[in-house]
Amino acid sequence: MTLLPLAAEGEAASLAAFLQRLLKYDRAAAVRLQAAGEALAVFGRAPALDVVVVRVVALAEPAELDRTVSAGELLEAVEPAAVTVPAAVTGPAWAGMLPPRGGWRKQEGLPESGPLGLAVQAAVGEFKVRVEELPEDKRTRGELDRIGAEIWGRRLGSTALPLRAAHAAYVFGLLRPEASADLLTAGSWLRLRTPYGSVALRKAGGLPGLGVTPL
Template structure:
């Protein structure tokens, strides 16, 4: 693997969390790519709550990794951030998930960045850096129960389809029907965002959830990471980066 740069994460827990995130992406697509951005504290923009970057990143900067979850015919972007010990220059690359995973040293917290690859179309349009406004805070327990009920419904209805009719198109149509439904406690939030957050490992029992909107983008955040949906045409690119708390 050709290495283009090396980054130092703040501690080994950051490296372990990043590895887990990349492994989950590979379960969806063995040939998946991610877009990653590493910026210094002056460029980190707004935090996950929509506030300006916190002092936790002032000494080193932040790495953000963007991956797509292909759930149904519509996808969602999953975003995992990590704090950096230091950064000589900003980085913006699209790379292989497998090669990036190979570059994670969980014992030292070091990250070797592989050579860039030709990126998928989604990697060319990321959420805006600023302008996020709060939408609401869906209750975790109630939202989790609603999600699990929808998961059971999808499983039961897909298993009821005769095997010779159980094509990818049929299953995608069923997924789109279920995951496009609004969350009862916050109708502006589709179940697709909650499902994506669950599938990538961002939902934890009792962990707080927040929802923000910027233009045609909607973001569901937990303490572990964020899932972003493009709900309408939205100008601009580049997500403001911040450390996780």
């Protein structure tokens, strides 16, 4: 049993909120944990948006760990001052293809976090309107995915980052009006970074199981 002391009570609350959001959309979600020094990175896959969402938690003591666990079991193990890491589970395919730790370079052209959030809200509204305009017999999964792919595949500003990355950051509480947002690249990966965490995805293709229906 591995016990990780947390740096502050707020760290426990933020980790629990992140896990609850994951479990809301995937009750069987798994997360990969990587601890290095006094930081614990929690990687989860945002269902339907085909991105990896990362939440970093500050630890009270240095630790070394790399384990894939059940998100539900991890949530149950979160206490105000520490988290007990559950036993490892067989990881999904995405957990073996995480973004690199280093080599990231900042890219220009990304709108600020406030406009990004507004763009996400406008896109969600557009999706709902376009679906409501469809005749009942045309509201198939294929048609919904086609509309979603068109909307969420749009690029943000002058960057290669698709709108679905900002949507994932918004859904998981990482994109907030008062916080900064940066775009980083490393090899074939893109990363939307805010003070609350990151969203990462490959420039071309994506992670296994692409879907585009809004969360």
